[in-house]
Amino acid sequence: xxxxxxxxxxxxxxxxxxxxxxxxxxxxxxxxxxxxxxxxxxxxxxxxxxxxxxxxxxxxxxxxxxxxxxxxxxxxxxxxxxxxxxxxxxxxxxxxxxxxxxxxxxxxxxxxxxxxxxxxxxxxxxxxxxxxxxxxxxxxxxxxxxxxxxxxxxxxxxxxxxxxxxxxxxxxxxxxxxxxxxxxxxxxxxxxxxxxxxxxxxxxx
Numbered sequence: 001x002x003x004x005x006x007x008x009x010x011x012x013x014x015x016x017x018x019x020x021x022x023x024x025x026x027x028x029x030x031x032x033x034x035x036x037x038x039x040x041x042x043x044x045x046x047x048x049x050x051x052x053x054x055x056x057x058x059x060x061x062x063x064x065x066x067x068x069x070x071x072x073x074x075x076x077x078x079x080x081x082x083x084x085x086x087x088x089x090x091x092x093x094x095x096x097x098x099x100x101x102x103x104x105x106x107x108x109x110x111x112x113x114x115x116x117x118x119x120x121x122x123x124x125x126x127x128x129x130x131x132x133x134x135x136x137x138x139x140x141x142x143x144x145x146x147x148x149x150x151x152x153x154x155x156x157x158x159x160x161x162x163x164x165x166x167x168x169x170x171x172x173x174x175x176x177x178x179x180x181x182x183x184x185x186x187x188x189x190x191x192x193x194x195x196x197x198x199x200x201x202x203x204x205x
Contacts, residue, residue: 041059053067081100086101096115096121097115099114101113112179116177118170123167123169130183131159132183133158133181133182134181136177137154141168142168162183
């Protein structure tokens with residue numbers, strides 16, 4: 001049985017598949033986590049079967065989102081955050097502070113954060129799929145891409161491929177604040193306020 005497009009114009013199966021791949025989950029891994037058979041989930045992802053709300057809730061939970069992620073329409077107001085109401089969060093044993101800017105709606109590709117970087121902070125080198133843009137709002141950041149080093153000051157911007165090994169630091173004597181935007185998933189926004197978690201902290205920039 002085929003599904004029909006929802007109010008956002010996207011097929012349910014495509015949304016599930018896109019979210020699964022964004023979470024780097026295999027079909028089998030999602031089946032194991034949700035309790036749904038591989039054959040059935042494969043049919044759902046191809047829009048050849050329509051799950052009940054109960055089954056969809058199991059799939060949503062395994063993907064780290066609420067049921068509304070798949071069945072509710074995204075409104076412009078859902079993506080609006082106010083400076084004085086945007087919560088900050090930090091990881092245990094980390095000196096970085098984050099503010100989440102992007103909205104995690106079905107089909108969204110971007111992640112975006114304000115990073116408050118203390119004096120002397122240095123990340124480890126990482127590489128990954130996707131692309132990133134960093135814009136220095138305040139202070140200075142030293143960004144290393146492969147064998148190139150860039151000293152970025154307020155107003156400077158850098159757009160690069162995440163596949164290039166990169167690391168960054170704040171070598172100055174004042175805190176820095178940067179805007180980071182990228183296509184990789186850095187943080188699952190569902191439950192972030194209670195359980196902030198970044199898989200690999202340095203991937204934030």
